[in-house]
Amino acid sequence: MTDVRSHVEDARLRTMLLAADEDALSEAYDLHAPSAFALAFRITGDRQGAEDAVQEAFLDLWRNPGRFNPDAGSLRTWLCTIARRRAIDWLRRQSAQRTYLTRLAGQTPIEAPVEDDVISAATAKAVRECVRDLPRLYRDPIALAYYYGLSYREVAIELGVPEGTAKSRLRSALHHLAERMAAAGYPPG
Template identity: 50%
Template structure:
């Protein structure tokens, strides 16, 4: 089995067409990919399809993965997130189309909620951007790439306790930033 820490070797094996490398990648990361997909789609069947699509893409185009940019787990989770969001969007479109065909009125869009969600997302991005780099890196690895605190520690070359501290402190700072914005 390829070491989790050696994503470059995994990529080389996948690029060379070694089917064992795909099995290794699947064994290591399928649960994380599936977990993200099921949280977004809220549908186990769709999550299984998304997981399959992610690993088919890895098998067909392993050269798209750059080990210098992100851990393989994070890269796969990012693809899973995108695919699951696409699935949700298609599902919403299908549901709307089905309602139209059935002659039912479409629910009115809630513009206020959409604007509030968009504004909140911008505020969170700004709060993350304003963090000192050591907290921002830990937060990005954990929340944008889906790494555990242990994997964050390995990726940053720091002890696990330090990774936990940086994550906890970064989240607290984001929360404080968001509280002060809401108070205004």
């Protein structure tokens, strides 16, 4: 029932946004900015960077409300995805600025060995593949909690289940993921 209600609310907000109704943007912000901020802050570790990422996500919604399709997913998930991308972009800009300033000061930045980058990328790819191969019952809670940064309560709301059920599914999902990672040859931890 919650999924149907959220879908109807998201479709209503989209219609209002397409009509340039500022109240719809305010309502969407009140509903979804905390989740988008939590995710962006977890990525950036910086309050201002997270606020910038969220602002850009809502600006994108305001300028291009037609890009959001309530039939493809929830507005919260869509906004969190954009905020996540903007937060990652912010991190990249910060890194580039540090590198530039270090070079400008005549110092050579210390860079991690290429092997570390290759290992990290391979591990991240393996995790994504193992998550993708999980049954939807386990894949969705992991995606919501770890990729979108939602709390147990928010995961429960998105899935339309009690909070205890969301916690249980997430624990089971992590157990199944650990098994798949071990089977793929990755050590525990």
